[in-house]
Amino acid sequence: MRRRVLYVDDTPSSRDALREYCTRELPGVDLITAATASEGLEICADRTLDCIVSAYQLSGMDGLEFLEYVRDTHPDLPFILFTAAGSETVASEAIASGVSEYVQKGGDEQFDLLAARIDDAIDRYHSRTGYRDLFEAIGDAIIVHDPETGDVVDVNRAVCEHWGYSHEQACECAIEELSAAVQPASERTAREWVRRTAEEGPQRVEWVCETSDGMQFRADVRLKPATINGRDRVIALIRDITEEKHREQELKAFREAVEHAGHSIYITDSDEEILYVNPAFEEVTGYTADEAIGRTPRLLQSGEHDDEFYDQLWETILAGEDWQNELINERKDGSRYVVNQTIAPITDEMGEIVRFVAVNAEITEQKRRERQLQALYTATTEWLDAESKDDVYELVSTQLTDLLEFDLHGFCLYDESTHTLQSVVTSEHADVVLDDFPEFEEGEGIVWTVFESGNAERCDDVREHPDVYNPDTEIRSELVLPLGGHGVLLIGSKEPSAFDDTDETLAKVLSSALTEVLSRIEREGELAERNSRLEEFANVVSHDLRNPLSVARGHLELARDTGDETHLEEVEQSHDRMERIIQNLLWLAREGREIGETRRVDLAYTVEDAWRHVDTKEARLVGSVDRTIEADPDRLQQLFENLFRNAIQHGGSDVTVDVGVLDDGFYVEDDGPGIPEATREHVFEAGYSSSPDGTGYGLSIVQTIAEAHGWNLDITDGTAGGVRFEFSGVGFGGEARTEY
Template sequence: MPERDDTSPRSAVARDRREEVLTRLHEATRDLVRASDRERIGEVVIETANDVLGLGIAVFSVVDPDDELLRPLVVSDEAAARLPGVHDLAYGPGTLPWRVFESDDANVYADIGERLPEVDDSVGTAILVSLGDHGLLAVGSSDERDLTTADVEFTRLLAANAQSALDRTEREATLREERDRITALFQNASDAMVEIRYETRDPTISAVNPAFETVFGFDAESVVGRSLYDVLVPDGDRSTAREHVELARRGSRFEREVRRQTADGPRDFLLRGVPLDDEGTPTVGYAIYTDITERTEQTRTLGRLHETTRDLVRASDPTEIARITVSAARDTLGFPINAVRLYDAESNRLRPVAVPSDTVETMGDRPIYGPGDGVVWEAFRSGEVIVVEDVSALDDGGNHDGVASAMYLPLGEYGTISIGSTEANHFDDADVQLAKVLAANASVALGRAEQERELRRRETELARQNERLDEFASVVSHDLRNPLSVARGYLDLLSGHRADSEEWDDTEAEYLDRIRTAHERIDRLIGDLLTLARQGKSVGETEVISLAAVAHSAWQTVGTAEATLSVVEDTRFRADRDRLCELFENLFRNAIGHAGADASVTVEPCEGGFAVADDGPGIPPAEREQVFERGYTTSDRGTGFGLAIVAEIVAAHGWSVSVEASESGGAQFVVRGVESVPAVDE
């Protein structure tokens, strides 16, 4: 194949032609850069295809956003002449133009008329080039000349420049829309907003919205160009403000609560810093001030109510609690017109016990209310808060002179608090909620005061009962035991006389034994009564106890020669040693009394405590709850107080006791709730 001769006249013409086309394409690119919308871009592309590339047939199509079809936007005169319906053409998925559009490439079609029947056969060869996401450029020669590779190259270059221009205009349109939205938001926002530039050391105000002018009382002209610090930030907040401005300079958002001077005085705001561009280092940002004064004031009020609660907790007298409540309603909630009434059960009336001077000056002396007496009694009866926006509309016979609106809050079962205002419809939801908090705290304080009164009453009554018990114990100890001792002494003398006389018979001897037994039973009864009267449900100092040691110690004072005690296993727990020993003594006496002198008694630990079992006849299930009652006994020799003492000692330790059947069928007393103590190595 002969080498290409680039020095031939034809090659020189082609080279010159190429340079000319590239130069003119470069000039067209400048026009594309200046184009402001895609229709103008289409016009430049069509003109360039006609005048520079010599392609008279040219169609610039874009994707219609409404139906997402390719539709012609700009058409050359030659194309319109050859294709009369070209403006109405539309191509969607599956069609040849759509496939080229999606391929993001350029294709040459020599038989375009066959592929697209709606195109005139005289068009001949056509070049279809994708415009990226925007559309499609279709060109052809009006003189039906063959299209060369240079034509394809130049068309692709023109399409690429057009695509760049379309990308730019789309970005600019998006930015314009965003700026328009930001501007509309800026101008119409209810929050005060400041546009800030960060090009100097201090943030400079470049614009403010109307809400800013209203809230802070500045005209835009007086603050634009000034430092934000000088206009809004107090000296004490400069350091913190600079830290947050540095965050904004780095493109970070921030939020903080601030207090600023406004046209209406100091107000609390949530300040939000929003950079206009959060990528890189923004030069413009916004400061948005959202008024949160009501929220922060409510928080402060709740804090002051918490302090009032401490005063209410310390108060012990209902009248004192009522006075603290009306003071809090006046000083903390800002309701100087109020009154607290407490319920008097004897008269079934609500009586005013705390009335501020403001209330008396406005409304006069406050009346007593009873059943059916208007809205105050209704709030107390129903336990519901009643808010009256216009007191003049009330027709309840109550004395509401001097106020225009009011709310009535129950203090539980203890009374009410009435709060009034000289303005109609004065109370909002926040007022009602705060008043509810105060009323609830006062109700709790009144309830606690009543409990303390009841406790003091019971303590006084208990003290009197203890005095009577002491007197009873003294009578039992001295006035009963002394005659009993005398009787036992004479019984011993009589028994000795019988031993020296032969005139006594067996019947008389039996009577003497019965008298002695009765004396012994009376003595045990006196001992049990003294135990119940003087100790009851109380324990002294506790210590770590060995179950086995205490059981064996108690057995020494109770056991008989024939009876046996078996301690299966030892355990340790905390208890009052003397009272625990007393518990075992009573359980052992009960076992021997029912199982006999040769009873077999077992003591062993169990889950959560210990058990004492015997081999006697046992206790029927129906009687197991009764055995711990005072005076209950089924034995002629029993006092009926031994197991009651056991129950008292168990309760004093915080334990529980129950009766079950032992393995041998006897009785088993189980003590639970006992917390074991691990053994310590000696």
């Protein structure tokens, strides 16, 4: 590349001598000459030059004045002052005015020295021009420092734009003015970093900068030593990373959230390849990150969904929309689980989809509970068809095991006669786990507490409960649920804390429904019994009262016809019999199997009172009962009165009645004709009587009272050939009077 040099000198011989030298020694230089400064300025305006050489003495203006005009239009163009020797004042002024070089004329080597200075000046000029262009073109901020002082020497346009200073203001700023006062990232000052770079080489630091209006931003600062125009410098390349740090913090927070999320999360590229899985994914699916990354989500497919399902999924997310649905997946071990999956596309700056993120909330347990609730609802409708409580207990026990997976359970039902809670129906698993099933008396264990209070209890560890019945029980967790007055439902586990809130809620729903069904069956039974008694009453009224009424009517007609008043006695007896029948029927209809409040009753006194209230004629009462029993005293006396009337009615007016005690009860026997074994099963039927004077309800009432107390009643032969009624299962108290 040829170099264009302008030489301005008003001495023709000097111009010719330099031209001859350049032609001979500098073939790469095109020398252009001018006689005056004005001519030189015209050439500068018309042509591109690489260097100007000028004499000091010129026509019209001197060389320094010429330099001043050149600098107005070409501030960086090399300018060499080529002047006569011995003028030190001119040399000083030239340097102060900013000439590139100063060369004295004269001597054999003057042109050699000038040629060398021209080459150096042009090289520096072109080098500086390239550096400047690059310096200004770089988008990141560049600050040039003096390594000895740390002062700012030069800045590029990006510094001015970012900090809000002009070029001159920025170069006049102290390095501290461009930095924030607080630097959490470093203990060194900005000047120390510059000095360290000059001594040790390139450095890198994260720095907080401050603009002219006080705004701060984080920057990545790279420091490097350099030589510029022969001087040592430290260049700082500064890149604003405020947004980058913000994104980095957001990404860090997002990653931490994903890492610690309870939901299974994975990220794929646009070709379905898995790029990332979180720890929850590994835990839920059984696949490690190494096993999953690089594969596609198809490794989780269970075969439960068809191609159309997945086609719709891809159609949605490829359109840039979120997809959400329930999905049945398969773990590594082959087991299936249900997730509520959301897949969202991730786009780049151009809006192109580059990633997909899938968030999977496992709802396997939730779906199982939903199925249980639906099954439980369906199951309760089956209870409505049950005809007895026992049928219900068996049905519920099966459903507790099959539907709710409570395979260790049992029912403790209230026994009114013993005032205890007794186990009646237990699951097969409970039969295996437990050796025996206790009977809970009043105040015993958690079971009685729940029965009495009507409040369910969930015990996470039965052994630590203050009301535990057996501290050594194998049962550790327990749900105890009241069933109203029917008893309680027990659901257990051999593991502590085995039941959660949902288990408790399901069990409460079941026990509440069960209580209503049991109460309904009980009410229906009571109603059926009342209807039976009413029907029985109606039959007796229509049939049994008809006989004595017919007899009375017949004797009344005879008395009218014959005037014989003895017939009126028969009418009176018929009326008396009807009155007894009516009284007995009213008791059966009103009282039925109900008894009043029980208490300790002296058996001997009750027998005596009953004997006095019966027309015993010449009959005798023998025996002794030296006990007290728990009974309703009025109903007990009624029992004895009916037995005594039955003995006199069938055994005659002189019959002997014996009352005594058994090991677990008492008996009443007579020495009458007895009851044939073939008819014994009928004597307790309402209205049945082998005597024409009997109502047929005496023994039925006896049986009703015995059953109401929970006693067993048997008929056997008496010791003297008559009949013996034995009552067993009677709760005796202490001894009482032994004679009547």
